[in-house]
Amino acid sequence: MKISGEVGARIRCLRRTAGMSQAELAGDGLSASYISLLEAGKRVPSADVLVQLARRLGCDLSDLTGAPAQISVNEFQVELNYAEMTLNNGDPDSSFEAYHTLQEKVSFADRPEVWYKAEYGMARSLEHGGRLEEAVARFESLHEASLDHPDLVPRLPTVIALCRCYRELGNLSHAIEVAEATLAELDKFQLRPTVIGIELLSTLVGVYMERGDMHRAAYLATQAIEQAGTVTDSRALGAAYWNASVVMHRNGNTADALTLIEKALAIYAEGEDQRALARLRNAYAMLLLQSETAQPELAHDVLEQSLTSLREVGSSVDVAYCLSALAQVELRLENAEAAIDHAEQALELLGTGHRLQSARNYLVLAAARLALGDRESAQQAHERGALMLEASEANRQAAFAWAELAEILRLCGEDERAVWAYRQSMRCMGHRETFLTGQKLTSRT
Template sequence: MDHSEPYSSVGLGQRIRELRVRRGLKQQDLASEEISTSYVSLIEAGKRAPSDTVLGTIAEKLGSSTEYLRTGRDQHQMEEARLKLAFGEMALRNGVDGEALQTFSELLNGNLPLDATMKRRARMGQAAALEKLGRLEAAIPLLEELFADPALAAGSDEWCRTAVALSRCYRNMGDITVSIEIGERALSKLDSLGLDVTVDHVQLGSTLMASYHMRGDQTRAHLLGQRLIPIAEKQGARASRGAVYWNAGLVAQSRGQMAEALALTERALAMMAEDDNVRHVAVLKMNYGSLLLHTESGDAARAKEFLEEAQQSLAESGNADELARCELILARADTMLGNWDEAAAHAERALGLLGTEPRVLAVFARVALAQLHFLRQETGRGVQALEAATRQLRHFHASYETATCWRRIGDLWRDEGHAKQALAAYDAALSATGLQTTPNPRDALSEQASR
C-alpha cells in the first residue's frame, strides 16, 4: 500500500471496499438511514466524495479511522512512526550513531507510514549518522538527493542544514573544489532571496571559511570572516558566533599570526562552552590543544590536557574523522613529550578509525608513524610507512592540506638523509600550492635538435 497516497475519492473508495471485504461485510452493512446502499456503491467506485459525517459513520462500522480512509495512513501507525523518528534523532544527538542509523533505515525501509516531511527528516538523519560514522561515500548520495528535491524550499532551515552537511562531507573526503562550489552557490542563493541575514548565513559562511582554509585560500577565508563576525555578533547566538571565531582562529594560524589565533580560539571556546553541543566544544578544545603545540613555547603538557578532555567527549559524541584527528594531535603532543610508544598507539588508533575510505588524514597518520619509527631507530619500518604515505597522497587533489602533508614527508626524507625523495616531496608541495616547475631551456633545445 502507498502510505503517501494523497486524498482522492478513488483511493478512498478502494480502501473502504478492501476493509469491507476483509471484514466480511456487504455494502448494505455500511448503509444507514442517511446512507443508502447505492450511495455506498458510488463511494467505493470513486464516483462520490462523502462528507466528513458520512465518512465518520462508515469508518466506525469498518472499525477504522477517517484518517486512514482519507489517506491510507493509520493514526496509530503514524504516531508510532513519529515516536521512532524522534528516537532516532535523539540517539543522533546523544552520539549513539549506529543505533540512530539503524532506526532511520528501518523507518525508510519498513511498513510504517511516513509523510513527505517525515521521509526527509529520516533521510537527513540517515545521512547525518553515516557522516558521523565516517561513511562519507554513503552519506554524500543521500545528501545530493535531498538537496536536489524540489520540495526542499531554498532558504529553509532544512535546506541550509543539507547544504552545510554536503559541503562538509565533500571537504572531509578531500574534494575541496566541490565543497567550495556548493558553499558558494548556497550562500549566493541565500543572498539572492533578499531575506534578513540569519544564523543560516553564519553557518554556511563558517563551513565555506573552513573549506577556503583547507584549500589554502587564506585571503578569501579572512575576508569572509570579516564579513561574518559582525553578522554573528548581531544575531547573538553564542554557538554561531563561536563557530565564526573558531574558523577565524584557524585562518590566523595559517597566516602565521599565532597570538591572534590563540585569542580568537579562546574567545570561541568561551562562547561555545555554554552551549549544550558537547561535540562542538570538544572539537574546539582539540583545535586549541593543536594551537598550543604550534606556539613558540610549545606547551605540550597543557595541550595534552585539552586534547584528552576532547578525546573523552568525542568518543561519545564525535564522528570517526574528528576522533582520528584528535588521536593524531595527541600523537604529536606525546612525540614532543618523548612518549614515543604512546604517540605510536595514538597514530595506530587514528588509522583504525579512518577505515578504508581514502582520506588525507590517513596519510598524516602514516607520516606520524614513520617519524616515530625513525625516532625509535626502526629505519626500515619508517621508510615503508613513508613510501606508503607518498603513494597514497598522490591520489588526492591539490590543496593546502595536501601541500602541508607533502612538506612533512619532505622534511622526514631530508632528516633521514634521502635527498632525492625529499626534493620530490618538496616539489609536490609547491605544485599543490599552484606553483609549477620552471621549464629548463636545455630541454627545449634538446627537443629541437632531435627533430
C-alpha cells in the same frame, strides 16, 4: 473515506466481543435500529459515525473499515525524535536503522515531508558513521530535490553537509563549487544574515584553509564574524570565532587565534552540545601545542578530557580526530610509541573515506617511526601521506610534506630521492621546473 462492504459485520463482531447490546453501542447520538441496519449492511455509515463507534468499542478506526492503520503525525514525530536522539548519543548505525524503519512505514505520496526528513536523517547517520561515499549519494539526491521542493527539503543544511563530506573525502574543488554557488544565490537575493547562512560561511572557511587559500579563508572568516554579530544566536558567533581562530593561526597570528578560540569555548561551554564542545577543545589543544610558547602537557590534559566526552557522545570519526591530536601531542612529548599507537587507532577508525585526516596521521606516524630509528617505515608513511594530501588538492600541505620527506631522505643519504621529493614540493607550490639543455633554457610544468 472509503468504507468496506464488510463494515457491518465488523461492527457486529466487535460489539459482541465487547459484550454490548445494540442499544448500548448506539448511545445518546444514535438509535438501536440504526445500529441494526448498519450491521445488516443496509446502511453505509458516515466517517463521523465510524469515529463514534470506534470510540465506544475501544478499537481503532481501521478495525471497522478494514483499511491499514494510519500513523498519526505525532507518532511520526516521536520516531523522528528517537532517531535524532540516537544519533546525538553517538550511535549512527542504530540511528540509520530508526530512520530507515520510519521511512518504510511512510507513503511518499501521502507524507513527503516525513519521508524527506527520514532520508536526510539517514544521510547524516552515514556521515557520522564515516560512510562518506554513501552519505554523499544521499545528500546529492536531497540537494537536487531541494531545488524543486524547497518547502520539503532544507537546502542550506544539505549544502553544508555536502561541503563537509566532500572536504573529508579530499574533493575540495567540489566542496567549494557547491558552497560558493549557494552563497552567490544568497547574495543575489540580498537576504539578511541567518544562523544557517553563517554556518555555511564557517564551513567554507575550513575548506579554503585545507586548500591553502588563506586570503579567501580570512575574508570569509571576517564576514562570518560580522554577520554573527547581527543575529541573536550565540552559537553562530562561537562557530565564527572558532574558524577565524584557525585562520589566524595558519597565518602565524597565534596570540589572537588563542583569544578567539577562548571566546568560542566560553560560548560553547554555556550550551548543551557536549559533542561540539569536545571538538572545539581538540582545536584549542592544537593551538596550545603549536603556539610560540607551546604547552604540550596542558594540551594533553585538554585532549584527554575531550576523548572521554567523545567516547560517550561522539561518533567514531570524532574519536579518531581526537586520537590524531593526541598522537601529535605525544610526539611533542617524545613519547613516540604512544604517538604511533594513537595514530594507528585513528587510522583504523577513519577507514578509507577520510583522506585528509588519514594523510595527517601518516605524517605523524612517519615522524614517530623516524624518532625510533625506523627510517624505511618513516619514508613509506611520509610518502603515502604526501600523496594523499596532493590527491586531495591540499597542495600547500602536500608541499610541506614533500619537503619534510626530502629532509628525511637527505639524512638517510638518499640524495637522488631527496632531490626528487624537493621537486615534488616545488610542484605543489606552483613552481615550474627549469633545466638547461645545452645553452638553451627551457621549462616544463
